[in-house]
Amino acid sequence: MIELCKVFLSVSISGGILTAVLLLLKKCYNGKISKKLQYYIWLAVVLRFLIPLSFEYSLVNQLIPHEQIGGISTNIITHEYSAAQESSDEKGDASTVLLPDETINEASIPQISSLGGGWENGVFITWFLVSAILILWKVSNYFLYIYGLKHRREKVTDIELLNLLSDVQEELKIKKRIELIYDETVASPVLIGFFHPIIVLSDKMLSQEDTKGIFHHELTHQRRSDLLYKWLVQITLCLHWFNPLVYAMAKEVNKNCELSCDESLMKKMSEEERHAYGEMLLRCVGNKGVHNTATMLALSENGKQLKERLFSIKYHEDKSYSKYFSGMFILLVMGLAVGMGTYVYAGEKIQKDGMGSYTFHNYMMSTFYEDGYLFQLGATATEEDLKQYCDVVKDITLEDGSVVKLYFFEESKEYAKDETMESLFSKAILKFSKDWEISEKEKYYSIHSVEGPYKGSPEKLAKKFYKEEQLTGFAGVFDQLKDSKKKSYADKFYKDSNIAFFSVAVEDLNHEMVLEFANRAYEDVNYSIFSMSVPYLEKEEIEQFIEDSYKKEEIPFFAILVEQLDEERKQEWINRARKDGKMEYNNIVTESYSL
């Protein structure tokens, strides 16, 4: 829910910024592009307000904080296979290793956990109610007015007028039937009605010339489907009622609508005709009207606009506008609209054997071994993602009595029906939630794959997986081995510089062992092993190492260690490095911020 709110809010902000930019830049482009372009370019803004499409790298997306719920996924460190080891960084970053079957990328950096729930629902309801009321109000007014027109107002029966209308219609090549009705309660003649357009005349005593001008004006609107555009704007207004800039946008669009309509008429008129047209506007717009012209196209909506229009009419020149400038202008606005973007729900991609990748949000994955089977379990807070990719789901009762939902992917579907597996699943899930401190019981679990049954003890299996270089399998059983066994494997990996397997092993070693390896790696200047052990060290231990590396000027080690510090400590090191004039160290710390 809160993600949806964010997306919507960002759409509003985005559109608002675009509106503001266009309005502020008006002095620059007014006069250099046709009124028609000025009118239609706002379509980009309206679409920006209505369509929540964006790139992750857009401006607005960078501005709004993203959140991560659940454990920090440092356990899923991206690793590259030994082939790529050669290209590991000088800083001695954990060289990346590809797990045999899948690649998992980290999503955005975890931030402060979500705000207290509940308030966003109130906000949503308020927004929804106001929007709904506004839309209903406008739509009902619209239909009521049309009903009134058709049933209570006098239809124009004067054959001359009807013929005149027909003439102008033919001239402008409009095929739809246009009805003609009198209504003295409108302030000026209007065009209304999507499917059955009606021109409403406010005065019976108009001259032929004036009426012709009115028809030209209103039918030009009809031909350009201006009503549609106007409705889009109204919908945007209803949805973004809280954003003051939409009102400015609506006003601007209306203004440009009329101006561009006049512009297209002026092109075909002689100076005399233009003069007559201007006078007609003045004559026909004087009435006091009762109706809200939100859903119809009036000859003129307000007095101030009229002034600007008359000015344009009088000083109309047949200008040719620079295509180059117009083109650049369009590109700029479109670029802004796209670049502005919206809030994008950051997701993690999980690929499976080239069968295409899945995108998940806040996803955690790990392998577990239970009674001869290897399970790849996933856990997420977003059920929708799982619903998309899995069609089988089961309720599993855990040992402690709670019930969780377990989704099955394609590869593991068959196991859903297997009753014997259920107890294994629940054991694995329990382990998962303990190891990863998945606190909320509403987490949704998933089974990606099931391998097995494997015969033999965990030791045998560990050996087998090691030989066959099956990292996931190894990861699953390693935890079940005795400490001494674990140590000997770790030793082996250290000696063989088998980074991939070491990274798996180090997860399940006890603290003492990790410290030992860290020390060894430090002495042997083995950056990769060291960097893998460091995340498991205690604060004081890290502090000791960092002091040492600073004094001994071991820059790569310093860099590795610095990443484990919190903001405060980082700041202290920056100050210290500056004082000591050791600028390289200062740079290292500051660079670690941007990562």
Place this chain on the structure above:
Amino acid sequence: MSGQISDSELEIMKMIWENGGTALYAHIMEKLEQEGKEWKKNTVLTLLSRLMEKGYLRTSKIGRRNEYKALVKEGDYLKEQTGAFLKKLYEGSAKGLVSNLISQDLLTSEDLKELNAFWEEEKHD
């Protein structure tokens, strides 16, 4: 039928009635030309539409052409209009109308003779 129809609309209805109660659009346009009425295409279409809305006409397609059928018989229309007229001007009294017609020499003695004969006939049916 619902509502009054304008003079121009009545003209069209007459044409359709004269044609046996149905007429093609093309026929209507032809007749209008014959009668020297310069009514544009859209004008006629608007009038026909209005007649349809008021329930006087119904339209159907014959191939690609539009055919209009009168839903109101001429006789019924006349009756209704006459009744309304009488009510409005003569408080429903036909006698009043006839007296007026006579005094204005709009009804000749010939007419009266014929009317008498017509009256006798009607009475005996």
